[in-house]
Amino acid sequence: MAEQAQRALTSSHSGRRRWRPQWTARMALIPAMTITIVCFYGFIIWTFVISLTRSRLLPVYKFTGFDQYFRLFANERWWTAMQNLAIHGVLFIGGCMLFGYFLAILVDRGIKAEGLFRTVFMLPLSMSFIVTGVIWQWVMNPGLGLQEAVRDLGWTSFEFNWIVRPDRSIYTLAIAGIWQQVGLCMALFLAGLRNIDPNIWKATRVDGIPVWRVYLHVITPMLRTVFFTVFILMSAIVMKAFDLVVALTGGGPGFSSDLPARFVVDHILNRQELGLGAAGAFVLLCTVIAVISPYIHFELRKERGGRGH
């Protein structure tokens, strides 16, 4: 009798145990789910709805179809901003990966004072984009920065005036951005490099393969997930890029270095063009999804496939 009761108790106990964690897990997920659904998907939908209205200063639910999109696509400044996003995206992400990886390899080769170099490369990361922008604005200002300094040294024909040239100003964003983020990329790559099995190095040494070929053909493919992580992190920074351009060039000269995020904020907050800004934000989202999702999909599938083996 007692034994039976005991068994009943344990079985019900174990049943509850199986059921309880699931339940609590769901409970714990509710806040996060709500925030995601309301703040993320809810606001995406709301932004889309607003983009279909003629709202200016205040949200007005008077629908005008895709009018705002036609206005947006007729806007020269928008296309400049989108083109700049592409240029900046390629240069910034590519530059961060290249330099980050290169620095990580140098540090990994066991240079002297490794700790010092690591700190030096990581330091810019502790600054906000605003500060970075202001610093580089001074450095690149032709009247008081690098150009003036070099000319004072005697090389009077030296020119570095990209920040005031409409056809070059977009590249200054990449320079400042890479300078700031390269440390983070280096740290991630370094962590990846340190995780490589030392036996691989021993094996390649036995086989007499030159070091650069080992990096190129053996190590780099092994770090694919690290590259993936860096890519995702950096693309998020590119898409959000707003403060850097505000502090560095203010979108200028003219609107030659404008980026979509700044276009959207400018139109919503300063120009009371809520509808047009929302349309811009939505197009930006679609672009991001179109560009990034194939890569994510491809990488994740590969990974899943890889694990199956």
Added chain:
Amino acid sequence: MKEFSKVAMVAAFLSTAVSAGALHAQTAEVLHWWTSGGEQAALGEVRKAFEAQGGTWVDTPIAGGGNARAAAVNRMLGGDPAAVFQFSIGQQLRELADQGLLANVDQIATEEHWDDKLPPLIVKAAKYDGEYIAAPINIHGENWMFYNKEAFEKAGVDVPKTWPEFMTAAKKLQDAGIIPIGLGGQPWQERIMFNSVLLGVGGRDFYAKLYSTLDDDLLASDTMREVFETFAKLKPFVDESSPGRNWNEATNMVIKGDAAVQFMGDWAKGEIIAAGVEPGTTVGCSLAPAKDTAYIMTVDAFAFSAMDGQDPTPAQAKMAHVMLEPDVQIAFNKKKGSIPARLDVPSDSFDACAQLAIKTLQDEKTHLVSTGLFGVPSAVSGAIDDSISNFWNSADMSAAEGQEQFRQAISYAK
């Protein structure tokens, strides 16, 4: 003992409740974006007068005009409006009035005859449906030319009165090794210079007609072509580091004599005074070269949230009254660097530049306003800024292309 403390507590509670109620009647929260030293000192004069008349001032400064405007609107929509808030008068404020979010101060304006005391164009801009929805506190002028007298003497030129004269003078200044124009290369500053050219070349009637109608024929006219040609001729007179420069840095170039002139609004006087120079002495001020005299006005104004209904609360009415009191107008505007919105206050205690402005405005024909006050939607004025800035910064765009781009930008944004 216990009983006593209970009674004391109730009494204390009651007295706070009562005093809070009494205070509420005269308490006004003022939301504004005047956070710099000079601006705060100026607003302090209004506060002093308001408090002297029994009001309680709750200060809510928010840095940046855009941020402050957004905050004012958001709080209104959220049901917790600031009683008095700084706002630009024009299209956006009317949109708020459209939604019934504003109290009108028409009664006090009628009692105090604002209609007769403020410039008619400002009266028009501050009204919605024939009733005042804002209290204009000052007038800033946008078509000023500040110049360094020594630089002019060194190059041997007089203050130019027309744009052709300016071109000759600028060449001489350049030959003397002085940057002719100290320009902050940000869209709004480029627009201020453009508007001076527009006014100077087209004349005051053309300026007024263009911005009040945004008429396609005017935008495509030969006069407009000439405006763009003149504007383009100014490009070589600006130094290389101009893009992105702040207006006050450009003002300092003029103060130091590195640059000869700056086309800027009269808020630049604040910077000149801060550098220890009396405006009108070593740094002179005159209106930008033009074929006829005119003054492009822009206004700082405060609007009033509807607290319950369209009628202002006693505190709001008092604020509207205080802001346009002659003494407050003088004290406030001397510190702000602007001139009184009321044209009937004595001008003798102001500096030379302000006196010139007040004198100019006595003739009503000189009255012009900046784009926003013509009722141009902010979308259009934004598009105007974009296209002017784009034209100014592209080396290879011809005047005709610039003009066409300007016309198109306006028609898309309309």
